Amino acid sequence: DTGVSQDPRHKITKRGQNVTFRCDPISEHNRLYWYRQTLGQGPEFLTYFQNEAQLEKSRLLSDRFSAERPKGSFSTLEIQRTEQGDSAMYLCASSSKREKMDEQYFGPGTRLTVT
Amino acid sequence: QKEVEQNSGPLSVPEGAIASLNCTYSDRGSQSFFWYRQYSGKSPELIMSIYSNGDKEDGRFTAQLNKASQYVSLLIRDSQPSDSATYLCAVFSSNTGKLIFGQGTTLQVKP
Numbered sequence: 001d002t003g004v005s006q007d008p009r010h011k012i013t014k015r016g017q018n019v020t021f022r023c024d025p026i027s028e029h030n031r032l033y034w035y036r037q038t039l040g041q042g043p044e045f046l047t048y049f050q051n052e053a054q055l056e057k058s059r060l061l062s063d064r065f066s067a068e069r070p071k072g073s074f075s076t077l078e079i080q081r082t083e084q085g086d087s088a089m090y091l092c093a094s095s096s097k098r099e100k101m102d103e104q105y106f107g108p109g110t111r112l113t114v115t
Numbered sequence: 116q117k118e119v120e121q122n123s124g125p126l127s128v129p130e131g132a133i134a135s136l137n138c139t140y141s142d143r144g145s146q147s148f149f150w151y152r153q154y155s156g157k158s159p160e161l162i163m164s165i166y167s168n169g170d171k172e173d174g175r176f177t178a179q180l181n182k183a184s185q186y187v188s189l190l191i192r193d194s195q196p197s198d199s200a201t202y203l204c205a206v207f208s209s210n211t212g213k214l215i216f217g218q219g220t221t222l223q224v225k226p
Contacts, residue, residue, distance in 0.1 A: 033214070040123070042203050042216030043159065056212050091158055102147040102207045104214055106158040 002027070004107035006092050012113045013082055020078045021110045025094030032075050033104060034067055035091040036060070043091055049075060082114045116141055119206050121217035129225055134191040136220050138204030141185065147207040148180055150189045153219065154200045163189060194224040 005024045013019050025032045030051050035043035046065070047057045051072040061067075064082075069075040079086055089111050093104040119140045128134045136150075147166055151159035165171045165178040165187070177190040187206075191198055201219040208215070 040218065042119075042205075042218050045213045045215070048212065089158075102214070103149070103161060103164055105161060106151075109158045 004092055004094050004105055006090075006107040006110050008110060009108060010111050010113075012115065015082055015084060015114055017082055018078065018080045019082060019112065020076055021090055021092075021112075022074060022076050023092030023107060024074045025092070026096075026105060029094035029096045029105075030072070031095045031104075032069055033093040033095075034075070034077050035093065037089045037091055037109075038087075046077075079112075082112075084114045087112055087114045117217075118142060118215045119204055119217040121202075121204050121220045123218055123220060125221040125223050127223045127225060128194050130194060130196060132194050132224075134194045134198065134222055134224070136189040136191075136202050136204075136222065138187045138189075138206075138217055139185055140187070140204075140206045140215075142206065142208050142210075142215075143182075143185065144210045145185075145206045145208045148178070148187045149205040149207070149214070150176075150178060150187075151203040151205060151216075152200045153203055159203055191222075194222075196224050196226050198222060199224050 007022045033048040034046040037043045049069040064080045067077045089109045091109045092107045095104045150163040152162050153159045163178040165180045171178045175192045179188045201221050203219045204217040
Protein backbone atom coordinates (compact mmCIF):
# COMPACT_ATOMS: atom_id res chain seq x y z
CA ASP A 1 0.00 0.00 0.00
CA THR A 2 1.37 3.37 -0.92
CA GLY A 3 0.60 6.08 1.57
CA VAL A 4 -1.31 9.32 1.19
CA SER A 5 0.34 11.64 -1.31
CA GLN A 6 -0.01 15.39 -1.67
CA ASP A 7 1.05 17.77 -4.38
CA PRO A 8 2.73 20.21 -4.37
CA ARG A 9 4.82 19.85 -1.23
CA HIS A 10 5.57 23.56 -1.12
CA LYS A 11 3.77 26.52 -2.63
CA ILE A 12 4.76 30.18 -2.48
CA THR A 13 2.19 32.60 -3.82
CA LYS A 14 1.44 36.27 -3.75
CA ARG A 15 -1.51 37.63 -1.82
CA GLY A 16 -4.64 37.63 -3.95
CA GLN A 17 -3.67 34.67 -6.10
CA ASN A 18 -5.59 31.40 -6.22
CA VAL A 19 -3.94 28.11 -5.30
CA THR A 20 -5.04 24.49 -5.63
CA PHE A 21 -3.69 21.47 -3.76
CA ARG A 22 -4.18 17.83 -4.58
CA CYS A 23 -4.46 14.81 -2.30
CA ASP A 24 -4.40 11.15 -3.30
CA PRO A 25 -5.59 8.92 -0.44
CA ILE A 26 -4.50 5.40 0.37
CA SER A 27 -6.03 3.07 -2.19
CA GLU A 28 -9.59 2.05 -1.29
CA HIS A 29 -9.81 4.43 1.66
CA ASN A 30 -13.24 5.92 1.30
CA ARG A 31 -12.86 8.78 3.79
CA LEU A 32 -10.65 11.76 3.05
CA TYR A 33 -9.96 14.67 5.37
CA TRP A 34 -8.35 18.09 5.05
CA TYR A 35 -6.65 19.85 7.96
CA ARG A 36 -4.67 23.04 8.43
CA GLN A 37 -1.76 23.30 10.83
CA THR A 38 0.07 26.40 11.96
CA LEU A 39 3.28 26.54 13.98
CA GLY A 40 2.91 25.30 17.53
CA GLN A 41 -0.65 24.08 17.06
CA GLY A 42 -2.24 20.74 16.35
CA PRO A 43 -3.98 20.16 13.03
CA GLU A 44 -7.36 21.87 12.71
CA PHE A 45 -10.16 20.08 10.91
CA LEU A 46 -11.36 21.75 7.70
CA THR A 47 -13.58 19.27 5.90
CA TYR A 48 -14.09 15.61 5.08
CA PHE A 49 -15.50 13.40 2.35
CA GLN A 50 -17.00 9.96 2.42
CA ASN A 51 -16.58 8.77 -1.13
CA GLU A 52 -17.52 11.81 -3.24
CA ALA A 53 -19.88 13.37 -0.68
CA GLN A 54 -18.61 16.27 1.41
CA LEU A 55 -20.14 15.53 4.81
CA GLU A 56 -18.75 18.19 7.09
CA LYS A 57 -17.19 21.62 6.76
CA SER A 58 -15.57 23.59 9.54
CA ARG A 59 -16.49 27.19 10.18
CA LEU A 60 -12.78 27.80 9.54
CA LEU A 61 -13.51 27.09 5.89
CA SER A 62 -14.49 30.50 4.60
CA ASP A 63 -16.14 31.17 1.25
CA ARG A 64 -12.67 31.46 -0.28
CA PHE A 65 -12.02 27.77 0.39
CA SER A 66 -13.55 24.97 -1.63
CA ALA A 67 -12.84 21.26 -1.71
CA GLU A 68 -13.91 18.58 -4.13
CA ARG A 69 -13.60 14.85 -4.50
CA PRO A 70 -15.38 14.31 -7.80
CA LYS A 71 -14.98 10.56 -8.29
CA GLY A 72 -14.42 9.52 -4.73
CA SER A 73 -10.71 9.10 -5.29
CA PHE A 74 -8.37 12.10 -5.21
CA SER A 75 -9.40 15.44 -3.75
CA THR A 76 -8.52 19.06 -4.42
CA LEU A 77 -8.53 22.01 -2.03
CA GLU A 78 -8.67 25.44 -3.63
CA ILE A 79 -8.06 28.74 -1.90
CA GLN A 80 -9.16 31.83 -3.78
CA ARG A 81 -7.78 35.33 -3.22
CA THR A 82 -5.15 34.11 -0.78
CA GLU A 83 -4.34 36.14 2.31
CA GLN A 84 -1.22 36.12 4.47
CA GLY A 85 -3.22 34.43 7.21
CA ASP A 86 -3.67 31.44 4.92
CA SER A 87 0.02 30.59 5.31
CA ALA A 88 0.10 27.18 6.95
CA MET A 89 0.68 23.47 6.37
CA TYR A 90 -2.31 21.89 4.65
CA LEU A 91 -2.62 18.24 5.55
CA CYS A 92 -4.67 15.51 3.97
CA ALA A 93 -5.56 12.25 5.70
CA SER A 94 -7.55 9.18 4.77
CA SER A 95 -9.25 6.34 6.57
CA SER A 96 -11.08 3.14 5.68
CA LYS A 97 -14.71 2.48 6.57
CA ARG A 98 -14.09 -1.25 6.42
CA GLU A 99 -11.11 -1.37 8.69
CA LYS A 100 -10.47 0.83 11.71
CA MET A 101 -12.30 3.76 10.24
CA ASP A 102 -11.33 6.23 12.90
CA GLU A 103 -7.61 5.71 12.26
CA GLN A 104 -6.49 8.47 9.96
CA TYR A 105 -3.22 8.39 8.03
CA PHE A 106 -1.67 11.64 6.96
CA GLY A 107 0.10 12.66 3.79
CA PRO A 108 3.31 14.72 3.84
CA GLY A 109 1.40 18.00 3.63
CA THR A 110 1.57 21.07 1.42
CA ARG A 111 3.30 24.06 2.98
CA LEU A 112 1.74 27.28 1.73
CA THR A 113 3.49 30.62 2.07
CA VAL A 114 1.56 33.73 1.06
CA THR A 115 3.76 36.79 0.53
CA GLN B 116 -12.06 25.17 27.73
CA LYS B 117 -10.25 23.57 24.83
CA GLU B 118 -11.72 20.33 23.55
CA VAL B 119 -8.41 18.49 23.85
CA GLU B 120 -5.72 19.79 26.17
CA GLN B 121 -2.06 18.93 26.41
CA ASN B 122 0.84 20.56 28.19
CA SER B 123 2.97 22.05 25.41
CA GLY B 124 6.20 21.30 27.27
CA PRO B 125 8.97 20.86 26.47
CA LEU B 126 9.21 17.66 28.47
CA SER B 127 12.84 16.73 28.88
CA VAL B 128 13.91 13.22 29.93
CA PRO B 129 17.28 11.47 29.91
CA GLU B 130 17.92 8.64 27.51
CA GLY B 131 16.62 5.35 28.89
CA ALA B 132 13.99 6.96 31.13
CA ILE B 133 10.21 6.70 30.91
CA ALA B 134 8.47 9.64 29.27
CA SER B 135 4.89 10.28 30.35
CA LEU B 136 2.63 12.40 28.15
CA ASN B 137 -0.86 13.41 29.22
CA CYS B 138 -4.03 14.61 27.57
CA THR B 139 -7.53 15.54 28.75
CA TYR B 140 -10.64 15.95 26.65
CA SER B 141 -14.03 17.54 27.16
CA ASP B 142 -16.46 15.58 24.92
CA ARG B 143 -17.84 12.63 26.89
CA GLY B 144 -19.20 11.21 23.62
CA SER B 145 -15.67 10.60 22.37
CA GLN B 146 -15.05 6.99 21.47
CA SER B 147 -11.63 6.71 19.89
CA PHE B 148 -8.34 8.11 21.04
CA PHE B 149 -5.05 8.41 19.22
CA TRP B 150 -1.46 9.45 19.67
CA TYR B 151 0.46 10.86 16.74
CA ARG B 152 4.17 11.63 16.60
CA GLN B 153 5.29 14.61 14.56
CA TYR B 154 8.90 15.40 13.79
CA SER B 155 9.78 18.99 13.00
CA GLY B 156 8.70 19.91 9.48
CA LYS B 157 6.97 16.57 8.92
CA SER B 158 3.38 15.41 9.03
CA PRO B 159 1.79 13.51 11.96
CA GLU B 160 2.40 9.76 12.13
CA LEU B 161 -0.10 7.51 13.91
CA ILE B 162 1.65 5.53 16.65
CA MET B 163 -1.13 4.36 18.99
CA SER B 164 -4.89 4.01 19.05
CA ILE B 165 -7.02 3.07 22.05
CA TYR B 166 -10.77 2.53 22.26
CA SER B 167 -11.54 1.10 25.71
CA ASN B 168 -10.56 1.86 29.27
CA GLY B 169 -7.27 0.47 30.47
CA ASP B 170 -3.83 0.03 28.99
CA LYS B 171 -2.70 -0.90 25.51
CA GLU B 172 0.92 -1.78 24.90
CA ASP B 173 2.83 -1.77 21.62
CA GLY B 174 6.57 -2.21 21.93
CA ARG B 175 8.00 0.61 24.02
CA PHE B 176 4.70 2.51 23.91
CA THR B 177 1.76 2.16 26.31
CA ALA B 178 -1.45 4.11 25.90
CA GLN B 179 -3.76 4.49 28.89
CA LEU B 180 -7.40 5.55 28.78
CA ASN B 181 -9.73 6.56 31.61
CA LYS B 182 -13.06 7.66 30.18
CA ALA B 183 -14.53 8.52 33.59
CA SER B 184 -11.74 11.03 34.14
CA GLN B 185 -11.63 11.96 30.44
CA TYR B 186 -7.91 11.33 30.45
CA VAL B 187 -5.52 9.71 27.98
CA SER B 188 -1.82 9.18 28.44
CA LEU B 189 1.14 7.81 26.53
CA LEU B 190 4.14 6.22 28.21
CA ILE B 191 7.37 5.73 26.30
CA ARG B 192 9.74 3.30 27.97
CA ASP B 193 13.51 3.30 27.41
CA SER B 194 13.30 6.70 25.71
CA GLN B 195 15.72 7.24 22.85
CA PRO B 196 16.97 10.50 21.31
CA SER B 197 15.06 9.49 18.16
CA ASP B 198 11.85 9.79 20.21
CA SER B 199 12.40 13.55 20.40
CA ALA B 200 9.37 14.97 18.61
CA THR B 201 5.99 16.58 19.25
CA TYR B 202 3.32 14.13 20.40
CA LEU B 203 -0.23 14.97 19.44
CA CYS B 204 -3.24 13.61 21.28
CA ALA B 205 -6.33 13.26 19.09
CA VAL B 206 -9.89 12.42 20.04
CA PHE B 207 -12.60 11.21 17.65
CA SER B 208 -16.28 11.72 18.25
CA SER B 209 -18.70 9.80 16.09
CA ASN B 210 -21.29 12.45 16.95
CA THR B 211 -19.37 15.09 15.02
CA GLY B 212 -17.33 12.84 12.76
CA LYS B 213 -14.29 14.90 13.60
CA LEU B 214 -10.84 14.16 14.91
CA ILE B 215 -9.87 16.92 17.34
CA PHE B 216 -6.20 17.44 18.16
CA GLY B 217 -4.47 18.92 21.16
CA GLN B 218 -1.69 21.40 20.56
CA GLY B 219 0.94 18.76 21.17
CA THR B 220 3.65 18.13 23.76
CA THR B 221 7.27 18.51 22.71
CA LEU B 222 9.47 15.73 24.05
CA GLN B 223 13.24 16.08 24.27
CA VAL B 224 15.27 12.97 25.06
CA LYS B 225 18.79 13.91 26.07
CA PRO B 226 21.68 11.46 25.48
